[in-house]
Amino acid sequence: MKNMTTFITATGVIGLILTASLVMGDDDKYERNERDEGFLSQLFSKKTDVAPVKNAVYKEECGSCHFAYQPGLLPARSWKKMMGDLENHFDENAELDKDTQIALTKYLVENAADDANYKRSRRIMNSLSKNDTPLRITETPYFIRKHDEIPKRMVQDNPKLGSFSKCAACHVNAEKGSYEEDDVRIPGIGKWDD
Amino acid sequence: MKKKIVVPLILLLSSHTIMADAINDMFTQYQQQGVSNASEQTGKTLWNKKFTDKKTGKDRSCTSCHGVDLTKVGKHVRTGKKINPMAPSVNKKSLTDVKNIKKWFKRNCKWTLGRECSAQEQADILTYLKNQ
Structure with missing residues (x-):
């Protein structure tokens, strides 16, 4: 039971991170090439x-x-x-x-x-x-x-x-x-x- | 039941006292600067008087931002930002802080009249404002 909860929580957290990065990545779509901002820096900004x-x-x-x-x-x-x-x-x-x-x-x-x-x-x-x-x-x-x-x-x-x-x-x-x-x-x- | 009535009454009284305190402080200071009486009517006239700004050639008055009806919300003529009503009868925070009163007199007289207001002018305006 505990393992299941951990699994669900972990999946949720990963899902949230991915969603967040997609949302961040989507903004300023016209500027993607003009900055030195890679995936990671966007993820952690x-x-x-x-x-x-x-x-x-x-x-x-x-x-x-x-x-x-x-x-x-x-x-x-x-x-x-x-x-x-x-x-x-x-x-x-x-x-x-x-x-x-x-x-x-x-x-x-x-x-x-x-x-x-x-x-x-x-x-x-x-x-x-x-x-x-x-x-x-x-x-x-x-x-x-x-x-x-x-x-x-x-x-x-x-x-x-x-x-x-x-x-x-x-x-x-x-x-x-x-x-x-x-x-x-x-x-x-x-x-x-x- | 009694409590419900008493609490707002205390709030009402205390805010009124704060306003009176700040205004009394101001008047004491004006007296020390030689002001012996203040006129609500003169204050009202000054509040509504138009002054021409030397630089822009445009008319300016207190009402440019605060409006004529002081129980209504004003609007900053440049930025459009809402300004809380000046009238203490609808805005309990108005005229309750000496530092604030001085700051705005200084800034806004300089903008409106192109100079600081005299103690007499401030006393007149304050007399007009506090009764609104």
Whole structure:
């Protein structure tokens, strides 16, 4: 009886691993050849695309005005630059008191894309040259490539949307750090299918 | 049975006290800066007043993001992010934290008016807001 249970459990676990690897492998089917990511690295990369935000201060201070972008979506050098000029934060004033500014910069830098073992972080990093210091995630070559097939009318000219900066408006699981294509629902349009 | 009524009542009272505490703190500070009285009507006028942004030439006001009816949810004019209602009558967390009040006055006055608000202006606006 015990042996049977062990067998069933083992089969289940193997099945899960295989399913997971198939699911992971299926994503980004157009990019299979452009990265040095073999079967194993795909298998062991984290399931979430990018580490979700767990810092309550970050959620409050940054997330009150806009989507609380995961630190793993930009390199540390970008976050440092941005946090050094919060008075002119994309033409808005986003000043923080000194202590909060230091604490949040530390959080962003420590969780930046540079060393993050998540697939979106790695791909964003891989798409940048050493000296690129983008201040907008939407300006990274990886982001541009992933969104270049979407017609203007669906985003920029979409009255319900207006820009690519509102991650969670279309990526329904963006807050959890998941940006899978299957989970895209464009406001006023619906599922995105290329 | 009694308990059921008492608990929400305590919550209601305590949140009201927190709001009053933070606002009293703010008014004490304004007084120290020379403010002797505050006007709800002046605050309301300032809240709704339009200022032209030098850079973009566009009009900006507190209502750009918070709306005119403060009991309703606001919407960030740039990002579209929802902003909880300012009115303490519908949002118990509103105006309950001194640090928060100061932070938003600083940021948002600079965005809206192109400068920080004076103690008098803040006192007027706060008087208007707290009664909503």
